[in-house]
Every structure is written in C-alpha cells, then in structure tokens.
Amino acid sequence: MDEALLRSLVPSVLGILVRGGADFAAAEDAVQGALAEALRVWPSGSSPNSASGPDAVRDMKGWLVTVAWRRFLDATRADAARRRRGNLVDEEPPPGPVPAVNDTLQLYFLCAHPSLTPSSAVALTLRAVGGLTTRQIARAYLVPEATMAQRISRAKRRVSGVGFDQPGDVATVLRVLYLIFNEGYSGDVDLAAEAIRLTRQLAAATDHPEVAALLALMLLQYARREERTEPDGSIAPFAEQDRGLWDTELIAEGVRILQGALARDQLGEYQAQAARAALHADAQSAKETDWAQIVERYDELARLTGSPVVRLNRAVAVGQADGPPAGPAALAELDTALPRHAAVAAYLHERDGDPATAARPHTEAAGKAANLAERDHLPRQAARLNTRRHR
Structure with a gap:
C-alpha cells in the first residue's frame, strides 16, 4: 500500500464526513481509524479491488469513506447523548458515488484556526490533514504520546464549533506549514518532507x-x-x-x-x-x-514583515556585500536580546579580524542554543578562537 497516496486522501474523506453531518472531532477520529485499518488489511501496492491508476484512487477513497462513516456511527450509537442528536439519521454511509467536492483548503484553514496556539495548530494539521498517528507526531516532537493526544484533543474541541465553510487565512496556514518544515527530522517521520507534501497538496487546492x-x-x-x-x-x-x-x-x-x-x-x-x-x-x-542582491531581498523582506530577526540576518549579508567592517556596524543598530544575536556577532567579528571579541559571544550563544547540534558547535568555535588568540 502506498501510504503517502493513502494519506493524501485524508482531507477529502474527512470533508465528506463533516458535510454528511459528523462533527469534526468525531469525524477525525473515525478517519484515523479507517486509515489504520487500510494500512493493516491492504497488501503492499494494492487497492481494495486490486485496481490501479485513477480507479485505484477512487476505490481507496470510497473504501475509506465507507469504513470511516461506519466507525463514526458505531461511536455515536455508543454515546446515548449523541444518539439523540437529530442530524445523524443515516445508518449507512452517504449513498451514491463519492462526492467530488474538494475540502482540502477548508480543512487547512480549520486546523490553522487563529484560536489555536502554534503548537496545537501544527499537531492538528499533521494528524487531520497529514494523516499521521498521534504516536508518530509525539515521537517527532519528542514528547510523550499522552501529552500529544491531549494537545490534539484540546485543539479539536476548540475548533469543533467552527463552521466548515468559514473563510480562513492563507498566511496563518503557511506559518504552520513552515513551522513543521523547520522541525526537520525526528522520530520516524521526516517532518521537512511531510511539510513539502502538505504544501504541494495545498498548492493543488488553491x-x-x-x-x-x-x-x-x-x-x-x-x-x-x-x-x-x-x-x-x-x-x-x-x-x-x-x-x-x-x-x-x-x-x-x-x-x-x-x-x-x-x-x-x-x-x-x-x-x-x-x-x-x-x-x-x-x-x-x-x-x-551575489551578496548585493541578497541584501536587496532582505530589505524587501524587512519592509514586508518589519521583523528584527530579518534585520539580524541582513547584517550578515551586509558584511559580505560591503566588506567585513560593515557587518558589525549593521549589527550595532539591533537589540542584543534578539535570538541568535550573539552567534551572529561572533561570526561578524571573526570575519572582521577580531577573534578576541568573537570568542565571547560564541560562548554566550552556546548557552542559548535551541538544539544539541548548536550547543555542540558553538563552544567548539569559541575554543578555536581562543586558541587562535593565544598563539
């Protein structure tokens, strides 16, 4: 079974259930169950009817809709309060062919809803749009599975009352996807590759x-x-x-x-x-x-975002484009409390021929490093500069 193809069908299957009357949280659980069942029962490289090409995709989608809807109904029947809700009257999956409505974009908007924290939006997007399991997401972010399950459940509850047809903000969705991409590789999921897959999917929808x-x-x-x-x-x-x-x-x-x-x-x-x-x-x-053009791009980005971090990175480009002394001069205009300011200062002062000044911020930056690789790299750089200084 092509797992990537199967997971690419998750948004449209989930949209069909929601439009059929299922609330988002319960529908998402049902689709996850159907996805797990598909991975369990379909042999590698097969579809439900052993078809191939577009027919296989239609078969997979129809099968997932059927199984997910039945799982949703079973869960609903087990809850007496839900069983009394008047909008759930069908005892079988929605009749007829699988609807062709593409709900991918709406699902991205929902999972990146402004009411969610960035970490919750990331987790919900990976599960509801990406089709990853809670365990996979937890391993990728190095947190206990129970912690990630609570985070996802809270996120689903928070957006459960949001209308599926409400307009969303593309910029918010893009920030969530870029957060996923920047996590790189951890656990058994290459999050950068997953972010690319999800962004391709979004690009196809809008x-x-x-x-x-x-x-x-x-x-x-x-x-x-x-x-x-x-x-x-x-x-x-x-x-x-x-x-x-x-x-x-x-x-x-x-x-x-x-x-x-x-x-x-x-x-x-x-x-x-x-x-x-x-x-x-x-x-x-x-x-x-072409460092001069790089500086121009940073200038555009600074005008668009107003971000001091952009100006921090711009200082590095200025030092390349206008000569080593220009880098520390551009950096002097910025707040020293900015993330990575110390690391950038060390780099620029070393390029300007001042290893004594460069060694101190390397040591300081190591204490603020965001990951193990940086915490290992920066002290090495400080030690190298100190050795060079005392020769």
Whole structure:
C-alpha cells in the first residue's frame, strides 16, 4: 500500500464526513481509524479491488469513506447523548458515488484556526490533514504520546464549533506549514518532507503566489539537507558545504515554481525568502554569491514583515556585500536580546579580524542554543578562537 497516496486522501474523506453531518472531532477520529485499518488489511501496492491508476484512487477513497462513516456511527450509537442528536439519521454511509467536492483548503484553514496556539495548530494539521498517528507526531516532537493526544484533543474541541465553510487565512496556514518544515527530522517521520507534501497538496487546492513561493522555498532549502551536517552530526557551516552534492533537481523545481509566483507581481514574504534562497542556490561558491542582491531581498523582506530577526540576518549579508567592517556596524543598530544575536556577532567579528571579541559571544550563544547540534558547535568555535588568540 502506498501510504503517502493513502494519506493524501485524508482531507477529502474527512470533508465528506463533516458535510454528511459528523462533527469534526468525531469525524477525525473515525478517519484515523479507517486509515489504520487500510494500512493493516491492504497488501503492499494494492487497492481494495486490486485496481490501479485513477480507479485505484477512487476505490481507496470510497473504501475509506465507507469504513470511516461506519466507525463514526458505531461511536455515536455508543454515546446515548449523541444518539439523540437529530442530524445523524443515516445508518449507512452517504449513498451514491463519492462526492467530488474538494475540502482540502477548508480543512487547512480549520486546523490553522487563529484560536489555536502554534503548537496545537501544527499537531492538528499533521494528524487531520497529514494523516499521521498521534504516536508518530509525539515521537517527532519528542514528547510523550499522552501529552500529544491531549494537545490534539484540546485543539479539536476548540475548533469543533467552527463552521466548515468559514473563510480562513492563507498566511496563518503557511506559518504552520513552515513551522513543521523547520522541525526537520525526528522520530520516524521526516517532518521537512511531510511539510513539502502538505504544501504541494495545498498548492493543488488553491492558486496563491505565496503558497507556491513557500513550496519553492522548502524545495530550495531541502535540496541541501544532506550537506547541512557532518557525518558525526555536527553542523556544517554554509560556506563549507559541498555544493556539488546539493540536489539539483529540487533546486530546478524550486526555481521554476518561484518564477511562476514572482510573475504574478504580488510580492510577499515567502517570495522574498525564496528569491534569496535561489540566489544562494545559483552560486557555485559562497564567494561567488551575489551578496548585493541578497541584501536587496532582505530589505524587501524587512519592509514586508518589519521583523528584527530579518534585520539580524541582513547584517550578515551586509558584511559580505560591503566588506567585513560593515557587518558589525549593521549589527550595532539591533537589540542584543534578539535570538541568535550573539552567534551572529561572533561570526561578524571573526570575519572582521577580531577573534578576541568573537570568542565571547560564541560562548554566550552556546548557552542559548535551541538544539544539541548548536550547543555542540558553538563552544567548539569559541575554543578555536581562543586558541587562535593565544598563539
């Protein structure tokens, strides 16, 4: 059984149940049960009727709708209070062919509802749209399964009264997907790959330049995933990565998608980010990077977002474009309390030929590092600079 294909059907199956009268929380549980049953009973590479191509997809979807609806009805009958609700009168799955309505976009909106915290929106999106199990999500985020189950249940309860046809905010959905992408790989799920799959699915459901741009950005960043770390798991500095090992097919696809988005002449945050990533991908080496254009992209991004973190990253590009002394000068305008300020300061002061000043913020940044790889990398850099200073 093609698990990725099966999980891609989850949004439309869930939409059919909700439109048929099931409340969202119960419908989502039923679809998860149907998905688990499908993975258990269908042999690898088969569909319910051993069909292939479009017929197989129709068979899978119809089978999932039937099994999920029956599971939902069984759960409803077991609850006397629910059994009294007047909108649940069908004792069998909705008759006739499987509806062709595509509820994917509405489901993305629901799972990224503004009433949810970012962590809850991420978890609900991975389960209700992505079709991942609670256990898979918990392992990916390194929390107990019971904790993740409570988080998802609370999120479902919070959005249970939200109308399925209410308009949503694409920008909020994109932030959730980018949060998923940035988690990378953990447990038995490659969350970056899952975020790309979900963003492709969203791009197929809506013609929006920022959705396309986020997909392009993810592809351009994912193209160098193998070179971001050394064999021992330590961080590989960007300038030292072997660009010959970057995935050129993903880069080409990302650039093509980005060009289509930019042609719409509706510049947004993710288009500016993807354009910057494309400039990096286009350079044969760090020295050959068009840093002046990189700074221009950061300027666009700063105007669009007003983010001080963007200005922090811009200082690095300024140091490359205008010479090493320009980097610390640009950094001096920013609040030292910003995340990663110390790490950026260390890098810029070292490039400016001041290892003594650079060593101190490396040590400080290590104490604020967000992950184990950084907590290992930054003290090494501080030790290297201190050794260089005392030679």
